Amino acid sequence: MNPRTLLMHQIMLSDRTRLAAYDEALAATVRPGDVVADVGAGTLVLGLMALRHGAGHVYAIEGDPETAELATRIARDNDVADRVTVVQGDARVARLERKADVVVAELMGNLGPEEEMVEILAAFTRRNLAPGGRIVPExxxxxxxxxxxxxxxxxxxxxxxxxxxxxxxxxxVASAAQLHFFQRTPWVLGDPAVVADARLAERARPLGGEHHVEVRTGGTLHAVVGSFQAVLAPGVELANFPGYPGCNWACWVWPVRHIEVAAGDTLKMALRPPRDSARLAENWTMDVGLARESVRS
Ligand SMILES: C[S@@+](CC[C@H](N)C(=O)[O-])C[C@H]1O[C@@H](n2cnc3c(N)ncnc32)[C@H](O)[C@@H]1O
Incomplete structure (x- = not known):
């Protein structure tokens, strides 16, 4: 098995805040006897949690053949092989023998959309989610x-x-994104702009154009930080900014020339996915412009 794949799962299983948030969301979402689809199952951790919360059966859909084999062994080792069906293949085209009451997935990239969770879940749920079914995250x-x-x-x-x-x-100064784990939380100079807001199971919409952020606290603008916020279930959220101890997601950082900004200034931002390699957060770019209060008046 590719050592990088194993390292990725090792890091994800070590992120306790991530696991606790999914566990809480599944406890609130799964009902006794539910059929649950764990999309991009990896080590099956989310499917196993769903079983603990009363799921009757878990379909574990995993694209990577070796990881799918590993998930089968993990189901056996946890004495739930009779309640788990591992389906090896691309979730976008998978068709289960039964419809799922709950679909769970963790395919968030550093910025949110890079791992194509919105596209994958839209295609998967169209074929496999029972009417009235629930999705984690929402x-x-x-x-x-x-x-x-x-x-x-x-x-x-x-x-x-x-x-x-x-x-x-x-x-x-280079126009290139950096991925960063904060040692100390940076100062946020204005309310973050929401540049994408997708309900899972909906078709992915292209990113909106230009977004405006008003500077609330004067200071030196060093960078724009891109991050995600996932609503796993009502009242259960997971976000990688400002981060938490053990957070496995870096934040996306777009460096700018250090400029002094004052309350009332407006920053104009547009985030741009690369044409051919949107899965790599480092390849996303953005435009940032500053409109001064003094210039406008
Ligand atoms: C970020 S990991 C999450 C693993 C596990 N669910 C967890 O929470 O620890 C994503 C997993 O989804 C799988 N995956 C990604 N895209 C997929 C697709 N289109 N169909 C099936 N599996 C996919 C990857 O191989 C990987 O194992």
């Missing part, structure tokens, strides 16, 4: 927030580091 949003770093990441270039100046780097 909703996936992508947010953009203007930030000032607290002496780390892209923020170090205009601040003294050990009393030394490195601001020459600002002349080499």
């Amino acid at each position: 909703r996936l949003r992508t947010m953009l927030a203007p930030v000032e770093f607290d002496g780390e990441g892209w923020g170090v270039w205009s601040q003294p580091v050990h009393g030394l100046r490195f601001s020459a780097v600002m002349d080499y």
